Each structure stands twice: as C-alpha cells, then as structure tokens.
Amino acid sequence: MNNHAINNPNRVQSLSAPISSQYCNRGALTILFLFILLPLSAQISLNLSGDSPLRKLQMAEIAISNFYVDKVDETKLAEDAIKGMLKGLDPHSTYTNAKETKEMNEPLQGDFEGIGIQFNMIADTLVVIQPVVNGPSEKVGIVAGDRIVMVDDTLIAGVKMARTEIMKRLRGKKGTKVKIGIVRRGVKNKLNFIVTRAKIPIHTLNASYMIRPGIGYIRLESFGAKTYDEFMSAVDSLKQKGMTNLILDLQDNGGGYLQSAVQIANEFLCDNDMIVYTEGRRVARQEFKARGNGKLQNIGVYVLVNELSASAAEIVSGALMDNDRAVVIGRRTFGKGLVQRPFNLPDGSMIRLTVAHYYIPSGRCIQKPYKKGDQEDYAMDLEKRLKHGELTNPDSIHFDDSLKYYTVRKHRLVYGGGGIMPDYFVPLDTMKFTRYHRQLAVKNIIMDAYLRYVDTNRKSLRAKYTAFDAFVKSYEVPENLIQNIVAEGKKQKIEPTDDAERERTIAYIKLQIKSLVARDIWNMNEYFRIWNEESDIVKKALEVVGKPLPN
Numbered sequence: 001m002n003n004h005a006i007n008n009p010n011r012v013q014s015l016s017a018p019i020s021s022q023y024c025n026r027g028a029l030t031i032l033f034l035f036i037l038l039p040l041s042a043q044i045s046l047n048l049s050g051d052s053p054l055r056k057l058q059m060a061e062i063a064i065s066n067f068y069v070d071k072v073d074e075t076k077l078a079e080d081a082i083k084g085m086l087k088g089l090d091p092h093s094t095y096t097n098a099k100e101t102k103e104m105n106e107p108l109q110g111d112f113e114g115i116g117i118q119f120n121m122i123a124d125t126l127v128v129i130q131p132v133v134n135g136p137s138e139k140v141g142i143v144a145g146d147r148i149v150m151v152d153d154t155l156i157a158g159v160k161m162a163r164t165e166i167m168k169r170l171r172g173k174k175g176t177k178v179k180i181g182i183v184r185r186g187v188k189n190k191l192n193f194i195v196t197r198a199k200i201p202i203h204t205l206n207a208s209y210m211i212r213p214g215i216g217y218i219r220l221e222s223f224g225a226k227t228y229d230e231f232m233s234a235v236d237s238l239k240q241k242g243m244t245n246l247i248l249d250l251q252d253n254g255g256g257y258l259q260s261a262v263q264i265a266n267e268f269l270c271d272n273d274m275i276v277y278t279e280g281r282r283v284a285r286q287e288f289k290a291r292g293n294g295k296l297q298n299i300g301v302y303v304l305v306n307e308l309s310a311s312a313a314e315i316v317s318g319a320l321m322d323n324d325r326a327v328v329i330g331r332r333t334f335g336k337g338l339v340q341r342p343f344n345l346p347d348g349s350m351i352r353l354t355v356a357h358y359y360i361p362s363g364r365c366i367q368k369p370y371k372k373g374d375q376e377d378y379a380m381d382l383e384k385r386l387k388h389g390e391l392t393n394p395d396s397i398h399f400d401d402s403l404k405y406y407t408v409r410k411h412r413l414v415y416g417g418g419g420i421m422p423d424y425f426v427p428l429d430t431m432k433f434t435r436y437h438r439q440l441a442v443k444n445i446i447m448d449a450y451l452r453y454v455d456t457n458r459k460s461l462r463a464k465y466t467a468f469d470a471f472v473k474s475y476e477v478p479e480n481l482i483q484n485i486v487a488e489g490k491k492q493k494i495e496p497t498d499d500a501e502r503e504r505t506i507a508y509i510k511l512q513i514k515s516l517v518a519r520d521i522w523n524m525n526e527y528f529r530i531w532n533e534e535s536d537i538v539k540k541a542l543e544v545v546g547k548p549l550p551n
Contacts (some may be wrong), residue, residue: 008104030038050191057081058392082351091370091378092338092353095414098348103403114385115178116173116200117142118426122451125149125157126166129520132200140193144520145458149190150181157183170247172197201226204256207528208234211538215545216243217478217530223312228263235267245300247530247541248316253309258288265319267294268301268326269470273320274408280356289446293392301326302541305422307382307391310334318360318420324409327544328422330537335381335418337366358422362405368418375489386428394425423550436496436505449485450513462521471518472530477485477510485509 020156047478061081065074079097086093096104115510116135117128126148149157172178174197182191204224210218216238220227236247255261258276265275271292279285303317303326314333320326337355358366371379387394399415407414415421440446454461465471486506489495496502511534519527 002338010316012022048526063536064375080347086351086353087375088373089337091375092340092352093334094352094355095339096350097518099352103347110123112171112200112202113174114167114200115180115195115197117170120447120451121163122448122455124160127451127455130523137193138194138199140195140409142193142195143184144182145185145455146179146191146373147183149183150179152179153181157334173238174199187408188236198303203230205230205234205317208238208244209525210238210543211247211529211532214242214249215243216241216245217249217528217538218533219249220250220253220313222253223260225256225260227256227260231264233293238297243299243316245302245545246296247302247538247545248326249304249538250309250313251304251306251537252308253311253313254308254311254334255313255336258315260313260441261312261315262288265316266290267296268299268320269294270297273319273323273325273541275361276315277281277320277359279355280339281360283339283341283356287474292542295505300545303328303540304543305330305333306537307385307422308332308334309420310336314366314420315358316428318366320360320424320504321420322364322407322414323404324407324412324549327424327541327547327549328420329424329541329544330422330426330550331428332365332397332421333384333419335366335368337418338369361408362414364403364405364414364416366419379417391428392430393427396422397421410549412549424540424544426540429536431504434496434501434505434508436489436501437508439494440505440509441494443489444496445488445492445494445507446485449481450516453481453513455518457533458520461517465521468518468522475514475517477513477517481513484505493522518548 035424061074061077064071064077079095081093086095115137116132117137118130118132119126119128123126128137128142128144128146128148130144131142132524142535147157148170149512151166154169156166157171171177176197178195178197180193180195184191202224204220204222204227206221208216208218208221218231218234218238220231235243235246264277269275269290269292271290276286277290277292301320303320305313305328307318309317309330310333312526314336317326317328317333321328337358338354340352341355341356343353360366368381383401385391399417403416405414405416406412413491437446465475486502496505511531515527515530518530
C-alpha cells in the first residue's frame with residue numbers, strides 16, 4: 001500500500017477521558033493480513049490459446065525480437081509493454097524495475113545498509129550534516145561539517161557526480177568496508193577513515209514531546225515496518241510525563257504499510273470496532289477490526305491532516321473519525337483509497353496492481369475520482385484544489401447528497417467522494433507562503449545560504465546553546481544571513497512585489513532557519529518544537545483540546 005468542514009464547536013459530544021472510557025463495548029475480533037504473496041506463476045494460470053490476448057502479445061514480441069531491422073533490447077520491450085498496459089488503468093497501478101523496487105521498499109522496511117550519515121550537497125561537495133548516533137561513521141570519528149571528497153580512491157567532490165551515484169558508492173552490504181577521504185575545517189591535510197558498513201535504522205517518527213502540560217505530540221512521517229514500535233515507545237514515554245490528550249500529526253504523511261496503520265488505529269479503538277475493509281472485483285471482502293487491547297482507549301486524540309496526507313494516514317484518520325474517536329483538524333486529505341497488490345517478477349522487478357478499494361467504517365471510500373488512463377489530470381489535482389479555492393476556503397467545496405454518510409456512534413454527517421474532510425478546517429495561509437518565498441525556495445537560495453551559514457558556525461552554535469530552552473529564548477537569525485538571501489534573490493531577478501510581501505517572507509524565512517538550526521544542533525524533535533509554535537493547524541488543535549466532538 002504504498003495511501004464537511006464541520007466547524008461548530010458548540011454542537012458537541014465530549015472527547016475527554018471520561019467519555020473515552022465509556023466509549024468501548026468489549027467483544028471478540030481478529031486483525032487480518034491483507035495479502036499472502038506467492039510467486040506470480042503460482043497466482044495466475046496463463047491462457048496462451050490461439051485467440052488469447054496474451055498469445056497475441058507474445059507473438060508481437062517474437063516478431064520484433066527476431067525480425068526487426070535493428071537489434072532490440074528484449075527486456076526493455078517487455079518493460080515498455082507492461083507500462084503500456086498499466087498506463088490505461090488507474091493512477092496507482094505501476095511497474096518498477098529491480099533497482100527501483102529495492103529503492104522504493106527501503107524507506108518502509110525500517111533500515112538500510114551503509115555508513116550512517118545525514119548529508120547535503122554544498123557546491124558539488126558532500127557535507128555531513130549529522131552522523132547517525134552510534135552508527136559506523138560516528139564510531140570512527142567522522143563529525144558534522146566534514147566534507148567527503150573521496151570514496152575508495154574515487155574523487156566525488158567538484159566533479160558534478162549525481163547524488164544517486166554518490167549514495168551508491170557509500171552504501172553496501174553490512175560488514176563490507178569503504179575508504180572515506182575527508183576534508184575538515186581547521187585541519188590542513190585530508191583525513192582518511194575506514195568505515196565498516198552496518199544496518200542503519202530509518203525512523204518514521206519525526207517528533208515526540210509534551211507540547212503543553214497534559215498534551216502529548218507525535219508526528220509520523222510515514223507508516224513503515226517499525227513505525228508501530230516507535231509509536232508505542234513514544235506513547236509510553238509521554239504517558240509517564242502525564243499525557244492525557246494526544247495530538248497525532250499526520251500532515252504530509254504519504255502512507256506506507258497497512259499493517260502499521262491498523263496496529264496504530266487499534267490502540268485507540270474498542271473491541272470489534274471496524275478500522276478499514278477492502279473490496280474488489282476478484283478480491284473477497286477483507287475486514288480489519290480492533291482487538292480491544294489498545295493502550296490509548298482513554299486518551300483524547302486530535303489528528304492533524306492536510307492535502308498531502310494519504311493512504312495509510314487516511315485509514316488512521318478516517319477510522320478514528322468514523323468511530324467518533326478523534327477530532328480531525330486541517331485540510332481535506334489526498335484521497336488515495338486504492339489497494340495495490342505487489343506481484344514480484346523473477347528478475348526482482350514488481351508490478352503493483354490495484355485490486356480493491358479501501359472503505360472506512362462509515363462505508364465511504366477514501367479514493368478520489370479519476371479517469372482511467374489520464375495520469376496528468378490526476379497529478380494536477382492539488383493544483384486544481386488551490387486554484388478552485390479549496391485549500392483556503394472550505395465553502396468552495398460542494399458535496400453531492402448521494403455522498404452522505406454517518407459516523408458509527410454519534411451519527412454525525414460526513415461525506416464521501418475522496419479523502420477525509422476534517423472536523424475543523426484550517427485554511428492554507430497564502431500570506432505566509434508568498435510568491436516571493438516560493439521563488440526563492442525553487443531556486444534553492446534559502447537552503448544554499450543556510451547550509452553555508454551552519455557549516456561555518458556549527459561548532460560555535462553547539463558550544464553556545466547547550467540547552468534547548470535557552471536557544472528558543474535567545475537565538476536570533478543573523479541579519480547578514482537574511483541580507484545574503486535577499487541579495488542572491490535580487491541577483492537572480494527574484495524580488496518582492498512590495499514591502500509587505502518582503503516582511504512576511506523574511507519572517508517566514510527566519511522561522512524556517514531557526515527550526516533548521518535547532519535540527520542541526522539537536523534533531524528533528526527540536527525542529528518541530530519550534531516550527532509547531534507557528535503552525536496554524538497545530539494552534540487549532542491546541543485550541544480545541546478538551547472540547548467535545550463537533551456535530
């Protein structure tokens with residue numbers, strides 16, 4: 001799997017802990033796994049009779065490979081044929097070759113094998129942002145700010161080598177060794193390190209902290225193989241700190257594994273509550289229900305979503321909303337409700353074929369409408385939402401009466417037709433996301449200036465700010481850094497339309513840079529601790545915590 005504004009707080013039912021504890025009626029249930037993966041040959045019986053379309057395709061390939069005037073790549077012929085067939089279907093049925101399949105699966109599997117660094121490129125040179133704690137690079141002495149210039153005696157700096165090629169050279173099987181040549185600020189000669197590659201964990205939980213007394217905050221980037229374990233570890237920690245309400249941030253979460261989404265939803269729901277079910281033309285209905293053993297059944301929950309929350313993120317938010325278990329806050333989600341079944345091919349490539357739809361407990365389908373074969377129109381959906389005003393004004397959305405559904409317990413009106421429309425709509429603030437900022441960002445002017453600044457000042461920043469609270473209170477983005485960004489923009493003919501746009505943009509850039517500095521001194525947790533204080537969606541969540549469910 002990879003994934004109406006009811007803004008009236010006066011018409012309500014409480015989502016406080018007492019109501020949560022009354023919410024469950026115990027029963028019996030099983031969580032089902034979605035698919036049993038078999039070799040493609042074991043799943044499909046081939047019909048190669050004379051009038052079979054497959055026979056026709058096979059004969060075309062034989063004719064081309066044997067009689068075409070020029071030599072052809074038969075593997076590419078087969079791949080192009082597969083892509084051609086899938087192109088006429090839905091937007092999420094795809095083909096990936098062996099390399100693409102491996103790269104696609106890595107972020108969700110929870111780890112990869114390599115040297116363990118976070119890095120960025122500055123002027124064609126790889127600069128270490130942070131080594132992974134207790135990872136192989138940190139163990140040999142590689143530190144933030146180091147420039148990796150050579151890998152196994154191959155120069156990678158200043159030669160315009162593609163990022164993918166650099167990553168390929170740094171990654172490798174666990175236990176293998178790689179020679180790394182490094183230039184370090186303040187050290188005259190090049191340093192050489194032998195790094196033994198290891199399993200490097202990939203974390204899908206970005207942040208977890210007490211955002212206010214009694215209110216925990218957890219942000220999930222995606223739903224991977226280890227997301228549930230990360231989530232529960234964070235939950236245990238927050239509960240020890242007095243958490244009675246939880247803000248679960250699924251903004252920009254593009255989905256991932258169904259099993260992880262079901263496991264997390266299960267923690268909030270009562271025995272036998274429906275989480276999600278699937279139905280397809282040739283796939284029997286499968287139901288995924290809660291088991292009643294969740295640790296968060298008495299915790300108030302507030303789920304944050306936006307237009308980039310998709311798939312598994314929509315399953316979690318939809319399941320909690322339809323069971324009247326959570327308040328959902330933000331903007332209508334992406335609308336990815338098609339179930340893909342992976343068909344593994346002998347060479348390591350994969351077809352991910354849509355075989356069913358996802359339905360959340362009210363019976364509504366998550367998937368937004370699409371035209372078969374029209375990938376471009378589907379890809380432009382978010383841009384159309386912005387142009388039509390949906391991202392800034394919920395009144396621009398008009399639901400058909402045929403799309404009416406009702407939540408399971410409170411029978412609140414909700415709508416189908418694609419995505420999850422939140423209980424509280426928070427418009428995109430186009431005053432913050434100015435045209436001037438977008439142009440500076442597209443040209444990478446802000447990030448380039450920031451990376452140069454932090455590379456020069458990382459050591460002094462870490463020495464000065466040993467406590468996060470002190471950093472929050474006293475750190476100010478240097479004016480000369482802002483002036484450099486403005487000057488570079490002017491050099492590239494990017495200027496604000498007026499002083500008001502300039503001031504709004506600079507205020508936003510300062511927030512962005514302060515958050516990034518916090519990330520580089522500490523980690524992503526501190527990044528969001530700063531960023532969230534200015535987030536309109538987070539502010540709305542804090543405003544409605546403790547209030548009852550809207551009708």
